Amino acid sequence: QGQLVQSGAEVKKPGASVRVSCKASGYSFSSYGITWVRQAPGQGLEWMGWIISYNGDTKYAQKFQGRVTMTTDTSTRTAYMELRSLRSDDTAVYFCARVVGRNDDAFDIWGQGTMVAVSS
Amino acid sequence: QSALTQPASVSGSPGQSITISCTGTSSDVGGYNYVSWYQQHPGKAPKLMIYDVSNRPSGVSNRFSGSKSGNTASLTISGLQAEDEADYYCSSYTRSTTLIVFGTGTKVAVL
Numbered sequence: 001q002g003q004l005v006q007s008g009a010e011v012k013k014p015g016a017s018v019r020v021s022c023k024a025s026g027y028s029f030s031s032y033g034i035t036w037v038r039q040a041p042g043q044g045l046e047w048m049g050w051i052i053s054y055n056g057d058t059k060y061a062q063k064f065q066g067r068v069t070m071t072t073d074t075s076t077r078t079a080y081m082e083l084r085s086l087r088s089d090d091t092a093v094y095f096c097a098r099v100v101g102r103n104d105d106a107f108d109i110w111g112q113g114t115m116v117a118v119s120s
Numbered sequence: 121q122s123a124l125t126q127p128a129s130v131s132g133s134p135g136q137s138i139t140i141s142c143t144g145t146s147s148d149v150g151g152y153n154y155v156s157w158y159q160q161h162p163g164k165a166p167k168l169m170i171y172d173v174s175n176r177p178s179g180v181s182n183r184f185s186g187s188k189s190g191n192t193a194s195l196t197i198s199g200l201q202a203e204d205e206a207d208y209y210c211s212s213y214t215r216s217t218t219l220i221v222f223g224t225g226t227k228v229a230v231l
Contacts, residue, residue: 035220037166044123045158045166045209047220061218062121095165105154105213105220106171113165 002027004096004111011117012086020114022079022096027109029072030054033099034079035107036070038092046092050099051079086118121216124149124223126209131229137198140226142210143191148221150191154213157186157195161206169208170195197228205230 007021022034035050049060051070058070069082079096094114097107125143132138142149142157149155153173158166168177170186173193183198193212197204210223 037222044225045160045211045222047211047218047222050219059219061220062216063218097166101154101156101171103152103154103172103213105152105211106156106168107158107166108168108171108177110165110167 002098002109004098004109006094006096006111006114009115009117011119014087014118014120016086016118017082017084018086018116019080019082020094020096020116022081022111024077024079024098027098029077030074033104034070034072035097035099036068036081037095037097037107039095039113040089040092043092048081048094050104053079083116086116088118090116091118092116121214121218121221124210124212124221126223126226128224129227129229131231132197132200133231134200134202136200137196138200138228140195140197140208140210140228142193142195142212142223144193144212144214144221145191147216148212148214149188149193151215152213153188155186155188155193156211157184157193158209158211159204159206160209166209200230202230204228 036048096111098109157170174186
């Protein structure tokens with residue numbers, strides 16, 4: 001069936017960095033990619049990028065290029081998302097999800113979300 | 121890359137059918153059969169309901185169906201139930217450097 005469990009809520013100051021983890025269980029971690037999606041309070045979903053678990057290849061949304069790094073550790077079945085130079089408008093719930101679909105275009109297993117608050 | 125356009129809200133009575141539209145361009149919805157739909161209850165993670173335009177993941181009720189015509193994709197919920205009250209988001213693969221774009225979201229109310 002599969003499950004993704006994310007790390008806990010974070011509070012950061014503007015300019016800082018945050019790293020969110022996403023631990024997979026119940027499926028072959030290396031056989032699927034992991035994507036990251038965020039949702040600002042009261043707002044819609046925003047795709048940030050994805051990583052191919054077995055080789056670490058990444059694709060980031062243009063908006064986050066240069067500020068985000070996604071990695072995986074296959075030995076611990078864990079994916080990580082680091083966002084740098086945080087601003088107040090980065091305050092959001094960050095979700096990881098497993099990538100499926102004919103073109104790696106759908107996300108079928110989601111983590112519970114990690115709230116990241118950016119405030120001075 | 122702009123978000124796909126969805127109606128802000130759609131409502132229906134129990135047992136009725138409703139349809140949510142998702143309008144994009146030929147660079148996303150119209151150009152590929154890679155449209156997905158997600159259901160999100162308040163405070164919860166999204167749930168995949170439809171992928172690749174019209175495919176249902178295992179475990180998703182057959183009351184949910186997807187289709188596409190031109191630059192507009194649609195999600196139909198038949199036999200509306202109270203538990204269907206949630207936010208719904210479409211997404212599409214896109215030709216732009218941002219590979220996946222989400223819709224603006226639709227709040228479904230069961231009257």
